[in-house]
Amino acid sequence: MIILTGGAGFIGSVILRRLNEAGHKDVLVVDRTEFAHLENLRGKSYRFEDRDRFLDDLAKIDPSDVEAVLHIGAITSTTERNQDLLFRYNLNYSKALAEWCFEHGTRFIYASSAATYGDGSKGFSDSDSVTPTLQPLNLYGQSKQDFDMWLLDNGLTSKACGFKFFNVFGPNEYHKGDMASLVFKAYNQIKETGALRLFKSADPRYKDGEFKRDFIYVMDAVDVVMWAVENPSVNGIFNLGTGKARSWNDLANAMFDAMGKPRNIIYIEMPENVRKQYQYFTEADMSKIRKAGYAKPFRELEDSVQDYARNYLMQPDKYY
Numbered sequence: 001m002i003i004l005t006g007g008a009g010f011i012g013s014v015i016l017r018r019l020n021e022a023g024h025k026d027v028l029v030v031d032r033t034e035f036a037h038l039e040n041l042r043g044k045s046y047r048f049e050d051r052d053r054f055l056d057d058l059a060k061i062d063p064s065d066v067e068a069v070l071h072i073g074a075i076t077s078t079t080e081r082n083q084d085l086l087f088r089y090n091l092n093y094s095k096a097l098a099e100w101c102f103e104h105g106t107r108f109i110y111a112s113s114a115a116t117y118g119d120g121s122k123g124f125s126d127s128d129s130v131t132p133t134l135q136p137l138n139l140y141g142q143s144k145q146d147f148d149m150w151l152l153d154n155g156l157t158s159k160a161c162g163f164k165f166f167n168v169f170g171p172n173e174y175h176k177g178d179m180a181s182l183v184f185k186a187y188n189q190i191k192e193t194g195a196l197r198l199f200k201s202a203d204p205r206y207k208d209g210e211f212k213r214d215f216i217y218v219m220d221a222v223d224v225v226m227w228a229v230e231n232p233s234v235n236g237i238f239n240l241g242t243g244k245a246r247s248w249n250d251l252a253n254a255m256f257d258a259m260g261k262p263r264n265i266i267y268i269e270m271p272e273n274v275r276k277q278y279q280y281f282t283e284a285d286m287s288k289i290r291k292a293g294y295a296k297p298f299r300e301l302e303d304s305v306q307d308y309a310r311n312y313l314m315q316p317d318k319y320y
Helices: 010-021 051-058 083-104 139-153 182-193 218-230 248-259 287-291 301-313
Strands: 002-005 027-031 047-050 068-071 107-113 161-165 167-169 196-199 215-217 236-240 265-268
Touching: 002 010, 010 027, 010 218, 027 051, 047 051, 051 083, 068 083, 068 218, 083 107, 083 139, 107 139, 107 218, 139 161, 139 236, 161 218, 167 182, 167 218, 182 196, 182 248, 182 301, 196 248, 215 218, 215 301, 218 301, 236 287, 248 301
Parallel strands: 002 027, 002 068, 027 047, 068 107, 107 161, 161 236, 167 215, 196 265
Antiparallel strands: none
């Protein structure tokens, strides 16, 4: 059995399908009960348990039956202000799962976040010597940083495999609302209005639309997670992006082209409350995971956007 928290969510549900395709049919999905019948789970092999019951029931599970725990579930809203909620689900829940795995020698793979890098002033190295210096800009990022630091402070990184996901986009993110990727939002905005609105730059170092992010297609991100499942000797905290930052303008133009629409970008003022914590640049340093043995190349942004738009967004009710 494989335990997969967050298996009804965006990245988790793509992992679930890939696990099924790899022959793992006995997967225990742990998520919120209201997600139990989400379209993300349709056609997949799994059992389901509510996240609030699961930790109590964990003691009843025979550890010899569990091949691995993939802890992808979390509160992922970067605007969440309830610190107690984040502390409960993103830190303490993660600790409880990790401790169970360490006690029983079970493979533990978990989702960290590039939100730990804050404004990027410390760079984007996933070196263990850099991690303690990071200062996230929001409580979500801090909750992920706190768990990474718990592992580091207790010398446990050699027993866990964590991934700092950068800007992931792709099928099955449709339920995420404001937290959905700009790629998803761009498709819908272009479809409805024929144009895409992007923030003007509030930093003289960057032209309008030229701030950059490390956008990674969910298919590529899950390739890395599956590699970790198949290589249990690989442990540590790793970046998970493409290692190649691309601009908002690049992303917008890729979507216009994928949809066969004329390029039409409208630049709007950046809200005052966003300016102080806006990230103008993110780019994953991928040298650590390459050194660990991951060799597969990542797709170019244009190819990923085209696949997402044409094979999913433009197809009615198409999930992965």
